[in-house]
Amino acid sequence: MTQRIPPPTPHIVIVGAGFAGLACAQQLGGSDVAVTLIDRRNYHLFAPLLYQVATAVLSPGEIAEPIRRVLSRHQNITVLLGEVEGVDTNARQVRVDGRAIPYDELVLATGATHSYFGHPEWERFAPGLKTLEDARRIRTQVLMAFERAEMEADPTERERLMTIAVIGGGPTGVEMAGAVAELARLALVKDFRHINPAEARVVLLEAAPRILLAFPEDLAVYAERALKRLGVTIRTGTPVEDISEQGVTLKDGFLPASVKIWGAGVEASPVGRWLGIETDRAGRVRVNPDLSVPGLEHVYVLGDVSLLDGPNGRPLPGLAQVADQQGRYLGQALLARLKGRKAPGPFRYRSRGNLAVVGRNSAVIDFDGTHLRGFPAWVLWGIVHIYLLVGFQNRFLVVMRWLWAYLTSSRGARIIAEEVAEERVEQRDSTG
């Protein structure tokens, strides 16, 4: 009897467990290929709800699900917690924390981070909102601003402490501005003795002539009115020239503000550098319609770090639904190719609509020309986001939190994290 030697199992390495990487891994789960999913966090983050952690509606654990648990039933998937340092496309290896991991096919879905348009020094004063740590930091800064104002005798400084500048009028900026305004006007309003939190100023700064540039104008106008009703001051056509501990320098003057939140620009993670190839100005890698990288074999790039034109000829936006669809597509395509089946055609994006939330019971949705706004749009937004949350327990808890916040106007997660608070105090001390 001769022993049959099994054919070597192809090994697919996926870097990044965001929407793209996780969707790709799930498609490959249960198959007979070996998959290694590498991420520097142990959890998949539901980024669309980060602003609710930053404004004390939700707790970090409610929008994060351990990657291992999501994939635990797939015995062919190994999850590795580690930081990728580079890729050797000739030797077909990924370097992770000093170790070399060989691959047959490599999927890079490492996402994007903030971009400060050549001013990295602004990051210290104006955190962005991409990670749980960012959300915790912003939450602590906002809550600390009111605490300091309560103790401040000087009225000018008190006003500065109670001014929150949100930079960037895209969906993130709009959601943050609305949620911060509601935090001050509804949740905190009875809790102080020397200040009135409802007098807090939330200023939304946008360089372009209007907010929500990616949305049709009527929806942007609606969102603008809704934000104003919440007490948000909107300043369009107002580019930011400098950011300091004291506030924001604008073309036409200085806006004293203790809290500055950055929602203006993003930059792809360094996949271009790893692969030694050109990127666009935002660091994105131009990919073929099958998500492979021109000139490289067995390498795929997808999600926020990829650059691919959509049906309208413009690059696909950095949205969760784009990343998710690309991940699913690539997982199926890889399986088909490895099994010798016919590969599917090029990736086609099907837009499920463009959404932005304005406050706790209003939203705008642009769905292929159909415009939805106000309360019905918000209900639809809520249903979609609950459905997409990973983990049944999270879905349940988030619904309960929302119901609670909606009925009582209170916030359940008002914790000032100590390490962050101390960092802020040091900053203030060192800058005067």
Place this chain on the structure above:
Amino acid sequence: MTQRIPPPTPHIVIVGAGFAGLACAQQLGGSDVAVTLIDRRNYHLFAPLLYQVATAVLSPGEIAEPIRRVLSRHQNITVLLGEVEGVDTNARQVRVDGRAIPYDELVLATGATHSYFGHPEWERFAPGLKTLEDARRIRTQVLMAFERAEMEADPTERERLMTIAVIGGGPTGVEMAGAVAELARLALVKDFRHINPAEARVVLLEAAPRILLAFPEDLAVYAERALKRLGVTIRTGTPVEDISEQGVTLKDGFLPASVKIWGAGVEASPVGRWLGIETDRAGRVRVNPDLSVPGLEHVYVLGDVSLLDGPNGRPLPGLAQVADQQGRYLGQALLARLKGRKAPGPFRYRSRGNLAVVGRNSAVIDFDGTHLRGFPAWVLWGIVHIYLLVGFQNRFLVVMRWLWAYLTSSRGARIIAEEVAEERVEQRDSTG
């Protein structure tokens, strides 16, 4: 018509919003005395459930409630976020962050922190469990230990990584050991490919001849058996001689362990130093039966930082129920005194029973000689703790989390916090 000059409102300053300080403030709420409550955190922490945050059952926000919200309906109470630096009993002033706050009556309830018995250098390797930051740090260390083990090729190092030493066999140590053992055996068991989390070693180290010294022997024996069923190794009569990054040095050898959790000793906060008076070895201030401080006027000390003998002639233990009862008593006594009513007699502690949880469905309770154990004790423990949690939303969420954890054996809050994870990596790098 002559204008009546109102009598000056007495000003009561309470330092610390733990069980004692908060209970005292609540008694004074709605009265016509002015109260200022000072704490360095913005939240009241429900410390008895900290071990569940450390073992990923609950999220930090679920056991913390903003102090301002708890007291928001009492217009006579001002909450200040600040760090007390000292007390001037002659000028009747408290120094907070460089400011002097005058008082008529001063209530000090600042609690206790860990004590490493003259070895402060151990803290770095063996965190205690007193704050949310501690809990988050322990959770990250435990989860990171399994992540590192999954990637470790050397079997000896893998075994060390998967060994968790809990130092101290009191209620905290017993609760931590049980909860960590269950985390490994139930929640993580399917999630790894190269290690079996159920093979993790949890070792409970106690210097005394038995665990749960404050409990009757039959309950301690029962808890010991329950812990052993969960896979916990118990080593009594085993004092710790040294703690390092690599493990714990015992009288009879070295125990390699990547995670070390300190539950052995506590030390009162520096109230004795502020007041310039003698304390016992644990830093506690001896108080009169009415909680005033011998030799000082208008100063009261209560909770974990006070030393007062109980009905059995031994000092009252550092328990939430002692602190809560002292706070209520003092609030009523102060009100009576300020209104010229007859002050109540000396403080009398009424024990509501001594509890410790062993795993997710077992507990031991000693109630005045009546011993309860196993599942009924656990149900009673759960009801009492839910009832005592501040905030209706927290109660509801915690019940849901427990129900979920009980029915599915999974943990809802398995987040490795980045800042803590990095700190650990640096430590490992610097010590080899």
